Amino acid sequence: MSGAARTVPPALRRARDVVGPALRDALDGLAPEVRRVVGYHFGFLDADGRPSSGDGGKSVRPALALLSAEAVRSPGQVAVPGAVAVELIHNFSLLHDDVMDHDLERRHRPTAWALFGVGQAIVTGDALMVLAQELLTEHSSPERSRASRALGRATAAMIAGQAEDLSFESRLDVSVEECSRMIANKTGALLSCAASIGAILGGADEVTVGALADFGLHLGLAFQAVDDILGMWGHPEVTGKPVASDLRAHKKTLPVVAALATSGSDRDRLFELLSDGAMSEEKLALAARLVERCGGRARTQTEAEHKLAEALDALGRVPLEPSARGELQEIAEFVTARDF
Amino acid sequence: MSGAARTVPPALRRARDVVGPALRDALDGLAPEVRRVVGYHFGFLDADGRPSSGDGGKSVRPALALLSAEAVRSPGQVAVPGAVAVELIHNFSLLHDDVMDHDLERRHRPTAWALFGVGQAIVTGDALMVLAQELLTEHSSPERSRASRALGRATAAMIAGQAEDLSFESRLDVSVEECSRMIANKTGALLSCAASIGAILGGADEVTVGALADFGLHLGLAFQAVDDILGMWGHPEVTGKPVASDLRAHKKTLPVVAALATSGSDRDRLFELLSDGAMSEEKLALAARLVERCGGRARTQTEAEHKLAEALDALGRVPLEPSARGELQEIAEFVTARDF
Numbered sequence: 223m224s225g226a227a228r229t230v231p232p233a234l235r236r237a238r239d240v241v242g243p244a245l246r247d248a249l250d251g252l253a254p255e256v257r258r259v260v261g262y263h264f265g266f267l268d269a270d271g272r273p274s275s276g277d278g279g280k281s282v283r284p285a286l287a288l289l290s291a292e293a294v295r296s297p298g299q300v301a302v303p304g305a306v307a308v309e310l311i312h313n314f315s316l317l318h319d320d321v322m323d324h325d326l327e328r329r330h331r332p333t334a335w336a337l338f339g340v341g342q343a344i345v346t347g348d349a350l351m352v353l354a355q356e357l358l359t360e361h362s363s364p365e366r367s368r369a370s371r372a373l374g375r376a377t378a379a380m381i382a383g384q385a386e387d388l389s390f391e392s393r394l395d396v397s398v399e400e401c402s403r404m405i406a407n408k409t410g411a412l413l414s415c416a417a418s419i420g421a422i423l424g425g426a427d428e429v430t431v432g433a434l435a436d437f438g439l440h441l442g443l444a445f446q447a448v449d450d451i452l453g454m455w456g457h458p459e460v461t462g463k464p465v466a467s468d469l470r471a472h473k474k475t476l477p478v479v480a481a482l483a484t485s486g487s488d489r490d491r492l493f494e495l496l497s498d499g500a501m502s503e504e505k506l507a508l509a510a511r512l513v514e515r516c517g518g519r520a521r522t523q524t525e526a527e528h529k530l531a532e533a534l535d536a537l538g539r540v541p542l543e544p545s546a547r548g549e550l551q552e553i554a555e556f557v558t559a560r561d562f
Numbered sequence: 563m564s565g566a567a568r569t570v571p572p573a574l575r576r577a578r579d580v581v582g583p584a585l586r587d588a589l590d591g592l593a594p595e596v597r598r599v600v601g602y603h604f605g606f607l608d609a610d611g612r613p614s615s616g617d618g619g620k621s622v623r624p625a626l627a628l629l630s631a632e633a634v635r636s637p638g639q640v641a642v643p644g645a646v647a648v649e650l651i652h653n654f655s656l657l658h659d660d661v662m663d664h665d666l667e668r669r670h671r672p673t674a675w676a677l678f679g680v681g682q683a684i685v686t687g688d689a690l691m692v693l694a695q696e697l698l699t700e701h702s703s704p705e706r707s708r709a710s711r712a713l714g715r716a717t718a719a720m721i722a723g724q725a726e727d728l729s730f731e732s733r734l735d736v737s738v739e740e741c742s743r744m745i746a747n748k749t750g751a752l753l754s755c756a757a758s759i760g761a762i763l764g765g766a767d768e769v770t771v772g773a774l775a776d777f778g779l780h781l782g783l784a785f786q787a788v789d790d791i792l793g794m795w796g797h798p799e800v801t802g803k804p805v806a807s808d809l810r811a812h813k814k815t816l817p818v819v820a821a822l823a824t825s826g827s828d829r830d831r832l833f834e835l836l837s838d839g840a841m842s843e844e845k846l847a848l849a850a851r852l853v854e855r856c857g858g859r860a861r862t863q864t865e866a867e868h869k870l871a872e873a874l875d876a877l878g879r880v881p882l883e884p885s886a887r888g889e890l891q892e893i894a895e896f897v898t899a900r901d902f
Contacts, residue, residue, distance in 0.1 A: 349721045351692070358712050359714055370699050385682075385685045
């Protein structure tokens with residue numbers, strides 16, 4: 223959580239260099255009709271279809287995948303199909319979630335559905351999801367089959383998490399446990415898969431794969447806690463999203479759920495505000511202050527710290543190649559280190 | 563195309579009996595949050611979540627899958643995971659396509675998105691898609707891997723076809739060839755997979771699998787031609803959809819594309835009508851008459867007949883178990899036999 227870890231870890235740039243071309247090769251095989259939306263979404267094209275060198279995301283998942291191969295002393299190259307597949311699933315979920323959550327901005331640009339329409343965003347997401355599975359099933363090997371099963375399970379969990387998240391919007395009685403389970407599904411499962419799929423493709427044993435998967439899962443929970451704090455109290459220029467968009471959408475993030483689980487007049491006032499259909503800017507700001515006064519922010523920050531510690535503990539459970547382990551740790555600290 | 567084949571083939575009922583329970587078992591593993599939409603969509607539940615014995619579709623794809631195993635002298639049981647997986651992919655596409663096409667009714671009931679919202683329909687479709695792949699990848703075997711690859715390719719083609727179909731809505735210069743390719747992708751690929759996945763799971767050789775796949779592909783083209791005629795000139799009570807909904811949505815179905823490919827004053831009047839944004843009921847009726855006068859209906863009917871003949875020819879290319887072959891033929895005649 224300190225400012226010390228703010229330099230972008232070299233592993234992320236390396237992952238972009240190694241996985242980027244393979245990702246673009248895979249995307250080039252898609253139908254021409256979806257390639258424009260794909261190109262825009264990944265930042266290769268601008269809104270008018272012209273080449274662009276936009277921000278295609280931080281490559282956290284590809285980097286985890288490559289390092290998880292190297293951590294078990296396999297060449298990073300063995301992880302590339304897994305890294306591409308996980309990145310495709312991640313982007314499938316972004317395309318669909320933005321429609322479901324009515325989000326208008328991502329990475330400081332209009333979301334794909336806002337620009338091209340709901341239908342285009344749905345079909346493009348569908349195309350990415352099936353492409354991801356195809357990458358792992360086209361060439362049959364025991365490792366690919368195992369990786370394909372792991373990715374399928376992670377995708378299923380992620381979708382279940384999104385369904386839970388949606389269903390929570392109309393509820394005010396979501397427990398902290400329900401909220402944690404939803405986050406483990408929605409965010410944790412795919413990061414867990416990313417952090418272990420390279421080891422799977424490298425033929426590592428179950429115990430080692432399990433430790434790396436646990437690292438990714440806990441990292442996902444820590445990351446989401448940080449992200450939820452930023453979503454409520456961060457600056458839109460930093461997050462690339464409108465202020466308090468989660469609150470506006472009645473999302474039951476951990477800060478909100480933790481605040482609602484307390485008692486007292488602040489909590490009751492918060493409950494009342496959140497019971498309203500649409501909230502004005504003023505009410506949104508008041509709600510964010512009430513969540514903080516009820517301890518929702520502090521509890522979420524503690525959660526982030528604990529989960530980061532658990533992630534790093536998991537890395538220590540098994541013998542791993544030391545420099546890859548160090549880089550995994552660096553990424554974990556980087557993605558959970560943001561100015562609060 | 564005759565009225566003779568109107569009795570429901572016993573193979574469809576048999577498929578429902580054999581595959582239905584396996585399908586419900588698979589669906590029971592989904593997250594509780596999507597199960598209500600799933601149950602409604604498949605007709606197990608009514609709009610209020612009460613048990614219902616609604617119309618879950620004709621089980622054409624499961625029946626083809628079972629028969630394709632039996633046709634290569636394997637027990638139908640070997641095809642069940644493939645039959646369930648194909649049916650899940652089919653229903654994933656219905657859920658998403660209804661959102662993209664703004665369709666309000668299916669099987670004489672409100673569509674899932676119309677009842678539960680766009681987000682619920684998207685996430686439920688996503689859940690069905692990944693469940694289908696999981697069914698074939700969870701237990702590793704050479705046949706399952708091969709089936710999983712076939713299903714992945716069919717799903718990718720189907721999604722590409724949907725993207726093409728969407729992109730055609732804003733075009734008036736779609737060629738008959740483009741239209742046929744779109745239909746081969748959107749409808750043909752999954753029927754082709756259904757008609758061969760049982761043979762794949764039964765370990766049949768490439769030539770036999772290829773003949774069954776060709777049967778399914780041509781059957782898909784014949785079926786779509788019939789469906790497009792019904793969509794334009796059929797009775798809503800029979801189709802379960804509003805009248806002329808394809809025309810209303812500016813879909814470039816074969817009758818329309820074939821009509822636009824002619825020349826003369828009727829064609830020019832049709833072109834003019836279709837250039838309008840929204841069409842009144844009167845204009846829709848006039849457009850349908852113009853399509854018919856330009857020969858779009860006759861050409862599509864000829865296409866249906868030719869493609870059915872090609873489908874049956876494909877069945878004759880390889881030695882198949884005679885009674886399964888007979889039942890495949892019966893299904894082909896049934897799904898393409900509707901009153902014109």
